[in-house]
Each structure stands twice: as structure tokens, then as C-alpha cells.
Amino acid sequence: MSDPNSQDRQDSRLSQKLCDSGQLFRDRYEVVRVLGRGGFGVTHLARDRMLPGSPLCVIKQLFPKVSHPIALERAKQRFRREARILGRLGSHSQLPMLLDYFTFQGEFFLVQEYIHGDTLSREVRKGGAQKEPVVKKFLAEVLPAVRYIHRNRVIHRDIKPPNIIRCRDDNRLVLLDFGAVRECLHHDDDPGDHAASPTTHFVGTMGFAPPEQLALRPTYSSDIYALGVTCLYLLSGKSPLEFDIDPETQELDWQRSVSISQSFERLLSKMLTTDLSARFKRIDEVQRALQLEEHYSNLERCLNRVPRAAEAANPEDVELEQNLSPIQRRAAAIRSLRQRQQQHSRGSSGQGPVFPL
Template sequence: MLGNLLDGRYQVLQVLGGGGFGQTYIARDTHRPGSPKCVVKHLKPVTHNPEFLETARRLFTSEAEILEQLGHHDQIPRLLAYFEEQQEFFLVQEFIDGRSLAAELLPGQRWTEDQVMQLLHQVLEVLKFIHSQNVIHRDIKPENIIRRQVDSKLVLIDFGAVKQIQSQLLTALGHMATTIAIGTPGYMSTEQGRGKPRPNSDIYSLGIICIQALTGMHPRQLEEDLETGEIVWQHLTNVSPGMATVLSKMVLHHFRERYQSATDVLEALRQINTAINPVIQAPHLTQPSQNTILSQEQYNRLENILLEIVGPVARTLLRKVTASAPNSQTIIDNLAHHLPGHQQIELKKRTTFLIEETQVNPASQPVNLPATSSSQIINDSFIRQCERDLAELIGPIAAFLVQKAIKTSPQISRTELVQTLAVHITDPQKAQQFQQRLLA
């Protein structure tokens, strides 16, 4: 198959995998400028019986229409084309350049609760969208969540359209539909294992991934209560009671006892944040400490590197971390603590100069951090305005993001807060309008 030209334009570069009567390839679109990569999913019917082929064609077209609709979401690959060739069926989707979550969930390495919270919010928003389209993903696992290289957003891939068509075609051939399970052992709920997935089957899978991140253990290593069938995991990690409660409810054995929708989980997370962050009295904010071992030049270089890696939140994060760090190594370690695995690697690789320079010249001149002017003071009214304006653009998660930004850096200025929040607005024009409106 390698090198073949499908539909006269898609040149197969690599076979990603497959089995039965379906395969997935990485291909090059020779008709587009630069011949960009794409993903091709190939469905091979097991028989060329005319009635069977007509059923396959109808199901295939229906699934393509669903994928076309889902691709309107920024964190779902777009459907580029679908076609039939020699009585075989092909779906062409956008190729997402990045790395899968599986590369970040390393055995024995535990994520922080903040990192898991970010994962939850991003993926739950995607699930909220696909479930509103009456679609169940059916195969939520680390390999199917890609951190996009260009902006570090999490993208949900492989909606199992080909696998779903296969199961329906097997049913048409006389197999029992309830015996055909789509999913991955360890991440698959009981009802999904019986071939009867529900929207909160996806929520179960996401909860399992979060528990894997917090414990550093693969789902198959986790124990179950012999009497209840529930997963026993909380003793393996240090997690807040609120987060433990939410995750445990996401992965309950019986689907009726779990959260029934992604919206329900997001609301539970919002309540956790509200409990942790009651109304903040901004006038009591203190000035940032100036006790740092970095020279002004080193501080500026580090800030620029961090801006390239994480965006506008860099200034807030750097101010917080450098305030009381005793040495440059601690600064880098503390910064890395707030970043996902791949960003940690990039940060450490690009900041070796800092360790070397401070070892050679430990008596660096301290940096004087700018004070917050009165016009930049954040009060309750401004906080509520940020929450309202952001909620109009991204939904209920806005309140959580505003409070989290303030919690992360109590010294944050108005400008820094607004820039930090704007990162979460996917439409660049709306993000710019958001900033202009709040900072006018």
C-alpha cells in the first residue's frame, strides 16, 4: 500500500495500524500546496454482495456526515474528504501535528492536580460538544488525545467511525450487536464492554486517564474492591478531597451512579474551585518580593523563553516562582512543576545557560520587579466583569479560569490577568476584542 495514490491525490506514506477490514494511513495530499499530511481511514467490506455493499455505503456516508459536523470544533480533526474506490471506502481527515498524551503519562511519574484539572477542562469541553451532537466517542484513551504542537491544546482524535461501521456491518451479517465492543481494555466501562456505550462511558474513560496521571499507574495495575467492583486508587496519590470525589464519581462501576453529562462534571469542578477560592479581597494584595538571585538580563531572557513556551501567563508564573527561590536550579524546577511533560523538557533544555551562569557568577545583581500601579489593581468588580465577559465567549468554565489565575499569582495585574484569560479564547479576533474591552 505504501506509495499508492488514492483517489488520484492521496499518496500513502505510512501504515498506522488496523485489522479485520479496516486500516489507517498517513498520506500526503498531492493536490494542495506543500503537499500537507493527512490521515486516511480505509474500510474494506468482507464481501462484495450488492446488498451488503449498499448497507456499507449508507453507513459510511452517514458517518462521514457526522465527522464533517464534529470537525467544526477547534479540538477535533476536520474531515477533508470521503470517497469510494473499487468498492472500498475511504475517509480523509486533518493530520494533527503533536504528541499523544501517552507520551506524557510515563510509568511512575505523577501529574500535579493543577495539570489534571487543565486536562479535565479541555477534554470535557470537547465531550460536551460531541455529546450535544448525539455522538459517543467510544475510545477515549491517552493515544487518542493529541497535544497539538502549535498551541499545546488537546485534540481528540479517532472517533472510531470505521470501527463503528464494522460493528454495524457485522450485525448486518447476522452477528449480535451487543457482543461487539468498541474501546480499549482498562479505559472501557462495563456497559461499553457489553457493546452498549452511553455518553457517560466517555466520562468514565476520561476519569481513568486522570487517575492514571495522578498515580503514575496504568489502569490495569489499579485494584478493584472485590465487593463493589469500584476502583481503589486514592491511597496511591496526594489529591484534594474535592478532586478525589469528582474523579471517583466519574469512574463508578454502574453508569446510573456516575455523572450523566460533561456539563455535570464541569459544574462539580466549578464548585470545587469556588470552595477553594472564596471572594478575593484584591486591595490586600502585597507587592512581589524582590529577593531573587537573577540579574535583570537573566530574568528577561528567562521570561522570553517562557513566553514562547506557555504564552502570556509566563510573566505571572515567573513572578510567582522567582519571588522566594534560593537559586536558579530551584527556579527552573518550580517552573517545570507547572508545565506538562513535553514543555518541561523544552524549558530545561533552553535554560541550561542559567544554571551555568549562576554557578560561575553566583553574585548576580538582583532584579527589581515592577510594582503594580493603582490603575492595575484588581478589585471584586473587575473580577466579576472578567468572569461575565469570558463566560459569554467560552461558557461556565470562565469563573474557574479567572479564580485560578488569581490564585496562581495573587500579585497579578489587570493587564496580566486579561492576557492570561485571552489565551483560552480560540477566536483571535474575539480574544483581541476581549482584551480591548476590559483594558480600555
């Protein structure tokens, strides 16, 4: 029986070798230090000595969780396919550019553009929870990147504050670490199981992934949910696992933890609902709602008329009005205004004025 820790020890030795050898990795990359470790691999900071100025880059060493030769070859094929997708997406200014990808000693490697800056999670740790205008600005800035990903028929699946970094050079937000490439690294060791596919494994982060993603059926709307949870983190400084959950609906109980306008609360509620039929379906819908949100309070004052005490309708009429749409309420208010003005005009001159609708 194989030692389950042997692979991890081998990975650690390779990672240490890359940092301490003093030699160029693949005769090109000078590994400077380890940036981070996780269950899927190790991320290194390196310099590309083949380019003028030896610019910094990021080398991601990914650990395949497969051992059978046929399964490993399938994982390599999926890795190449997903790496090509990353290469295509990297043309967007808010996504890191893929510089290279290859396999070496049974490991998978991605080389990406180095983004110098702080993640959103680090910003909150340093500066605390953020105010509503700042969070709205974040949402407006990050939505175009997610929209671009979806238009290329890719679901990110791991949107969260540690995967969004603010570039120190130009202050732009950059979205990191797609879940797609990590998906090809899971166990798939039965070469005779032709039905096995990457979708049989969960990819994402607990708390940021909605129920359908946990059920291995992610949609574009799943990324919208994760963006909503990211907004909650920015507003409250709390991880999604710190919020209570309604046991029947699985909805997060977040409204009492933030202080925001009613209109923004409605927008977030539509991003954060676990009901797929009620959640925003596309990024375009979120963008339109966000653009209208800043004018919504003014629109509400124009469209909704609260009657004075002397003019208040009977309780049945009030209840009926509350069930009307904003347009219907506006039409009712106009009709009521016309009736009062006509009555006033008849009382003074015997003839009521005409109002264009």
C-alpha cells in the same frame, strides 16, 4: 473454506502498494508512510497534492469485517452516515476536520486533518505521571470538546490517552478516533437478519469502557467514565488494567495509587463509579464541579466549624451533626455562635446583641 488470513494479507499488500508505488492515490494523495496499524485498519501519513503547499493529511484505511454483498452494502451505507457525522463534528477546533471519505477496492477510507503533536500516553511515557494541577488543567481543556460531541447526540466511546493529542503548533488538545465509524465494519453477514444492527458489537477499549458499555448499552455518561480513567492514567502512569477491582462492585481500587486533594478525589470518584445513578450524567455537571473544586477547600473551612475541646458537644450531638448537609451544619454553627454571644453580652450588660441571618 476461506483462509482467515487472506484478507489481512490483501490489506497489507494494498497498504504497501500505497506507500511504494510512487503514484498518487486517487490521483491526489501522495502516501508518505504508515503511522499505525490495528485490528480495524491502517493509518497513513500523506500529502494532498491538489492543494497549495501539499499539506499533510491522514488517510485511514478501514477493514470491513463483512463478506456477503448485501451485508457489505449495508456497511457502506453506515460508513457514509457516520462519515457525515464526523464531517459535521469536524467544525470544532478540538476535533480533526474530515477532508474526504470514499470506498476503494472494497475498503473504506477516511481522509482527515493531520494533527502534529504527541498523544497523552506518549507525554506520560516521556515525562512520567503528572501532578494534580496539570491533570485538572487537562480536564478543563478537554471537557468542551466532549460537551460539543454530546450536544450533537454522539457518544465517542473510545476516549483514552492514545486518542488525545496535544497539537505542537498551538498546544490545544484534540480528540481522535470515534468508535462510531469502526462499529459499521464488524461482521453482519446474514442479509436476512433485519434485526442486526451496529449496536450488537462492542466498540471501545477494555479498562476505559464502563460496565454499561461492555453490556452494549453506552450512554453519554460512559464517556465521562473514560475521561475519569484517563485522569487516573495521567496521575499514576498506570493503565486501568493494572488496578485491582472490587469483585462485588467492579469499582477500580485507585485511591491509594494517587496523591490528590480530598475534593479532587471526590470529583474523580463521581466520574469513576460504576453505578450509573451515582455518576455524573452530563459534561455540564463535571464542568461545574471542576470550577467549584478549586474553591472547595476554602468553602469547607467557611462552612464547617470544628468545635474547640472546651466547647465540644456531647458524642450524640457530634454524631448528629456529621449527618447534616453543609448548609445545615452552617446554620447550626450560626445558631451556636449567636447563643454564646448573647450569653456573653447578657453577662456584661444584661442585653444581648441582634445578628441578621
